[in-house]
Amino acid sequence: MYEIVFSPTGGTKKVADLLCGGIAENCGIVDLCDRKMEQENRTFTAEDICLFAVPCFGGRVPDLAAQRIRRMKGNHAKAILVVVIGNRAYDDALIELRDLAEEAGFVPVAAVCGNAEHSIMRQFGSGRPDAQDVKELNTYASRIKELLRRESFGELQVPGNRPYKNYGGLPMKPSASSQCTKCGKCAKECPSGAIKEERPDTTDKDKCITCMRCVAVCPTGARALNKVMLGAAGMAMKKACSERKKNELYLAK
Numbered sequence: 001m002y003e004i005v006f007s008p009t010g011g012t013k014k015v016a017d018l019l020c021g022g023i024a025e026n027c028g029i030v031d032l033c034d035r036k037m038e039q040e041n042r043t044f045t046a047e048d049i050c051l052f053a054v055p056c057f058g059g060r061v062p063d064l065a066a067q068r069i070r071r072m073k074g075n076h077a078k079a080i081l082v083v084v085i086g087n088r089a090y091d092d093a094l095i096e097l098r099d100l101a102e103e104a105g106f107v108p109v110a111a112v113c114g115n116a117e118h119s120i121m122r123q124f125g126s127g128r129p130d131a132q133d134v135k136e137l138n139t140y141a142s143r144i145k146e147l148l149r150r151e152s153f154g155e156l157q158v159p160g161n162r163p164y165k166n167y168g169g170l171p172m173k174p175s176a177s178s179q180c181t182k183c184g185k186c187a188k189e190c191p192s193g194a195i196k197e198e199r200p201d202t203t204d205k206d207k208c209i210t211c212m213r214c215v216a217v218c219p220t221g222a223r224a225l226n227k228v229m230l231g232a233a234g235m236a237m238k239k240a241c242s243e244r245k246k247n248e249l250y251l252a253k
């Protein structure tokens, strides 16, 4: 089994680890945040089980993750699709992830919507996945494990629409304060290559996807979004993000 995960700030990985742990004893990790994945062509076989886990960005699969999945060859490997949200909604992300897996030659057998903290506005989904999520995800893992015993699989239906929702990124981009020691950790870990190793105190705004990884990994807390814009975004999203959102499981017919 493989866990193929795009998790800039770790929330998606928490959900993916919980599911994988309940399905298989050993799981190879494929890190879609690693910039090497821009060039890699991973090939799987019909015996493999691949759990794809991505966060929802603007109701869609993050474009970088989609590009890296498109380079893979499934050869009928079974796919479990996981979209993790920050307590708003996944809109078309689950159907898009299913389409991506199918187009790359995988056989989608199960899909999960999981919840984690909102990586931009941490007040939403705060503390998730929590004890209740762990319980639900364990149950989902058992049901998926049971399903995988089957010899053949019908269609996997998931909510979502085509054409997918438009998402062109956010205008907010993290910047570095004077607390930046130029250690270069953010530049090394940025999934989109928006931070140059020789100038870690700057951000290429065209390349940045506001995934928040640099903010999460900075050892001195020097990287942040503009506080005024962040506050306004928090107010605007309050209604949509406050009520606890459910986890969901879909199985192939």
Ligand SMILES: Cc1cc2nc3c(=O)[nH]c(=O)nc-3n(C[C@H](O)[C@H](O)[C@H](O)COP(=O)(O)O)c2cc1C
Residues within 6 Å of the ligand: 006, 007, 008, 009, 010, 011, 012, 013, 055, 056, 057, 058, 059, 060, 084, 085, 086, 087, 088, 089, 090, 115, 116, 117, 118, 119, 120, 170, 209, 210, 211, 212
């Ligand atoms: C640019 C961006 C857009 C996001 N859009 C959504 C969204 O449409 N719906 C939602 O519920 N959460 C949204 N989130 C929250 C993330 O999907 C959520 O926090 C996820 O767990 C982050 O994954 P990570 O911790 O692995 O980076 C967004 C986060 C970012 C950074």
